[in-house]
Amino acid sequence: MKALLCYSQDEFKLEEIDRPGILEDEMLIEMLYTGLCGSDIVKIMDPEVKKPAVFGHEVVGRVVETGKNVTEFKKGDIVVTAHHIPCYRCHYCLHGNHSMCRHFKETNIYPGSFCQYIRLSGEHIKYTTFKVPSDLNPVEALFIEPLACCIRAMDRIAFRKNDVFSVVGTGVIGMLFVQLIKSSGGKVVAIDLDDERLSLARTLGAEHILNPSNKKVTGEIKKIAAEFIDVAILTVTNKNTLSDALSYIRDGGTASIFGASGKESRFEVDLENIYKRELTIMSSYSATPESLRRAFDIVTGKKLKISPLLSDVLPLSDFKKGLGLMMKRKIYKAVFKL
Amino acid sequence: MKSKMRAQLFYGPKDIRFEDIDIPLTGNDEVLVKIKSALTCGSDLKTYKRGHPTMIKKASVFGHEWAGDIVETGCEVDGFKVGDRVVAVNSVPCFNCYYCKLGRYSLCENIKYNNGAYAEYIKIPPNILKKNAYKIPDDIDYKEAALLEPLACVVHGIEESCIKAGNKIAINGAGPIGLMFIAVAKLEGATVISLDLSDERLEYARHFGADYTINVTKVDDQIKAVKSLTEGERGVDVAIDATGIPRVWEMAILMGRKGAIINLFGGCMPDTSINIDTGLVHYSELTIKGVYHHAPRHVKKSFDLITSKRIDASKFITADIPLEKLITALELMDQQKGIKYNIVASSL
Numbered sequence: 001m002k003a004l005l006c007y008s009q010d011e012f013k014l015e016e017i018d019r020p021g022i023l024e025d026e027m028l029i030e031m032l033y034t035g036l037c038g039s040d041i042v043k044i045m046d047p048e049v050k051k052p053a054v055f056g057h058e059v060v061g062r063v064v065e066t067g068k069n070v071t072e073f074k075k076g077d078i079v080v081t082a083h084h085i086p087c088y089r090c091h092y093c094l095h096g097n098h099s100m101c102r103h104f105k106e107t108n109i110y111p112g113s114f115c116q117y118i119r120l121s122g123e124h125i126k127y128t129t130f131k132v133p134s135d136l137n138p139v140e141a142l143f144i145e146p147l148a149c150c151i152r153a154m155d156r157i158a159f160r161k162n163d164v165f166s167v168v169g170t171g172v173i174g175m176l177f178v179q180l181i182k183s184s185g186g187k188v189v190a191i192d193l194d195d196e197r198l199s200l201a202r203t204l205g206a207e208h209i210l211n212p213s214n215k216k217v218t219g220e221i222k223k224i225a226a227e228f229i230d231v232a233i234l235t236v237t238n239k240n241t242l243s244d245a246l247s248y249i250r251d252g253g254t255a256s257i258f259g260a261s262g263k264e265s266r267f268e269v270d271l272e273n274i275y276k277r278e279l280t281i282m283s284s285y286s287a288t289p290e291s292l293r294r295a296f297d298i299v300t301g302k303k304l305k306i307s308p309l310l311s312d313v314l315p316l317s318d319f320k321k322g323l324g325l326m327m328k329r330k331i332y333k334a335v336f337k338l
Numbered sequence: 339m340k341s342k343m344r345a346q347l348f349y350g351p352k353d354i355r356f357e358d359i360d361i362p363l364t365g366n367d368e369v370l371v372k373i374k375s376a377l378t379c380g381s382d383l384k385t386y387k388r389g390h391p392t393m394i395k396k397a398s399v400f401g402h403e404w405a406g407d408i409v410e411t412g413c414e415v416d417g418f419k420v421g422d423r424v425v426a427v428n429s430v431p432c433f434n435c436y437y438c439k440l441g442r443y444s445l446c447e448n449i450k451y452n453n454g455a456y457a458e459y460i461k462i463p464p465n466i467l468k469k470n471a472y473k474i475p476d477d478i479d480y481k482e483a484a485l486l487e488p489l490a491c492v493v494h495g496i497e498e499s500c501i502k503a504g505n506k507i508a509i510n511g512a513g514p515i516g517l518m519f520i521a522v523a524k525l526e527g528a529t530v531i532s533l534d535l536s537d538e539r540l541e542y543a544r545h546f547g548a549d550y551t552i553n554v555t556k557v558d559d560q561i562k563a564v565k566s567l568t569e570g571e572r573g574v575d576v577a578i579d580a581t582g583i584p585r586v587w588e589m590a591i592l593m594g595r596k597g598a599i600i601n602l603f604g605g606c607m608p609d610t611s612i613n614i615d616t617g618l619v620h621y622s623e624l625t626i627k628g629v630y631h632h633a634p635r636h637v638k639k640s641f642d643l644i645t646s647k648r649i650d651a652s653k654f655i656t657a658d659i660p661l662e663k664l665i666t667a668l669e670l671m672d673q674q675k676g677i678k679y680n681i682v683a684s685s686l
Binding site for chain 1: 433434436439440441468469470634635638
């Protein structure tokens with residue numbers, strides 16, 4: 001079968017590799033569309049991640065073969081899946097920290113989603129795979145897994161109706177957050193360096209937009225948002241966005257670290273500021289079957305506007321082009337097919 | 339290995355027969371356990387007296403609190419081997435249905451139960467084995483481990499009661515469940531008022547840590563008796579029913595202070611109902627809740643309570659009774675004698 005092998009951060013080859021076999025509890029899907037996630041880019045760019053490798057985990061596919069014990073899906077079904085599964089019995093799972101489970105971190109789809117055929121284990125079939133209804137554009141189903149990550153982040157934050165959120169970074173995750181916060185009854189100040197993206201954020205529901213290119217965020221935010229910022233959602237996490245957030249959120253407020261920060265992840269903390277102002281630094285990692293289920297209901301119920309985030313589907317052979325467009329922020333998400 | 343075993347079978351109310359039946363066949367992902375201890379449960383007594391509405395069919399094995407030794411394992415079983423001392427609860431949620439996705443595992447639509455502790459052998463189905471079974475540490479007896487399931491129900495009940503250290507709470511009923519509630523509520527830092535109609539049981543209640551006991555046959559008004567033990571007679575912070583009697587549910591509601599949590603834990607007879615003063619619920623902002631069964635996190639907490647000996651499981655077991663005399667144990671329970679009985683199959 002065809003698979004996109006990543007040899008280094010700028011070397012990708014579409015090659016023939018063995019098509020995965022399946023056991024009686026497993027099934028094989030043929031990739032229809034696969035999405036490039038920010039976390040894939042982190043792996044591609046990190047010289048310490050072993051290569052060559054088949055990356056990718058956002059996938060919509062058609063079932064082409066099912067093991068004899070598989071009853072939930074049949075040949076021809078269009079399905080969407082997610083890659084990690086909690087064990088439901090370790091200390092972390094029993095405390096609701098499903099994405100900290102060792103089994104969660106070890107499980108994955110095989111060999112990755114940037115290829116022609118993908119094997120789903122019995123656990124994937126049971127917990128993280130959903131049939132895509134015929135009235136949903138299958139490309140939009142690719143947004144279920146990223147949305148589930150956002151839902152989990154929202155679940156971990158204590159907030160109330162009418163609370164004001166800053167959404168820092170209006171990439172695909174930021175745009176999902178804007179809409180999720182609106183449908184949860186919150187208000188949004190969207191922050192980005194790109195006016196075009198900010199204008200879409202406003203269309204999607206953000207009450208305020210802020211481009212801090214030449215200004216101090218903290219001062220500006222106080223000018224435009226008369227209310228307090230209760231929660232800062234950092235889809236771009238670095239020492240500047242976090243340090244800004246810790247200064248502009250209200251006393252007792254929360255800064256939620258969502259985006260991976262890469263190597264430059266250290267930052268100086270003013271303990272006195274955190275202590276006296278009762279600030280919370282929260283984080284959220286990945287999605288769980290629970291948040292996936294809700295994301296599936298939201299996307300299939302067409303509660304979010306996803307089409308503005310779509311661009312032309314590229315052939316997998318043009319992977320490098322898609323990667324480049326996404327990194328240069330020309331498109332929100334690179335989506336490929338074979 | 340032999341193919342038949344002795345087992346107590348439920349045929350109908352007051353009709354339990356001791357028979358030879360087939361030893362369960364185990365699949366590739368299951369294990370077979372030789373039962374070393376099976377504990378009596380109030381719901382077994384209910385089954386014996388009036389049948390079970392859904393779970394226990396005619397001519398079926400029953401009993402669901404047990405511990406034993408693994409004697410056979412399927413070729414695909416991971417993490418357990420022949421000779422392991424093991425305990426498991428009687429069900430596992432599917433983790434996949436609407437309610438599981440809400441985290442309400444005890445409401446799972448596909449919950450699978452595993453009954454048949456009043457027998458020589460029981461098999462553990464694959465998902466219970468994977469998610470809700472534990473190896474018993476050497477310093478814990480089988481009968482202590484067998485308390486895992488009922489204590490998990492109580493842990494769930496305590497979680498839903500939202501007890502805060504220093505709260506004063508009333509626990510109606512000092513049967514096995516009521517007594518476990520007392521013991522766990524004490525660990526939560528509560529001051530406990532225990533109510534029952536048996537002095538023997540109230541003696542147990544004091545033993546498990548009840549700060550006050552009320553024999554309801556000896557007071558005119560048990561609601562007033564509870565309230566008089568609270569400051570300004572305002573009522574308790576949390577009132578729990580562990581009797582399953584509709585009249586007691588009604589009284590439990592009246593024992594709470596304004597803003598109290600009322601945990602109606604004990605399951606009543608089918609088709610019964612209660613009367614609630616709507617004004618009281620409204621103006622006193624009562625939280626009234628039902629609680630059923632357990633989720634895997636409660637099972638783990640129960641296991642930790644038993645194995646750490648913060649709950650002394652042995653104290654809940656009154657006596658050993660041989661499997662063939664199961665009915666004797668159920669009759670003793672019906673007379674409210676003792677707490678739980680350890681049903682033991684004679685070694686053959």
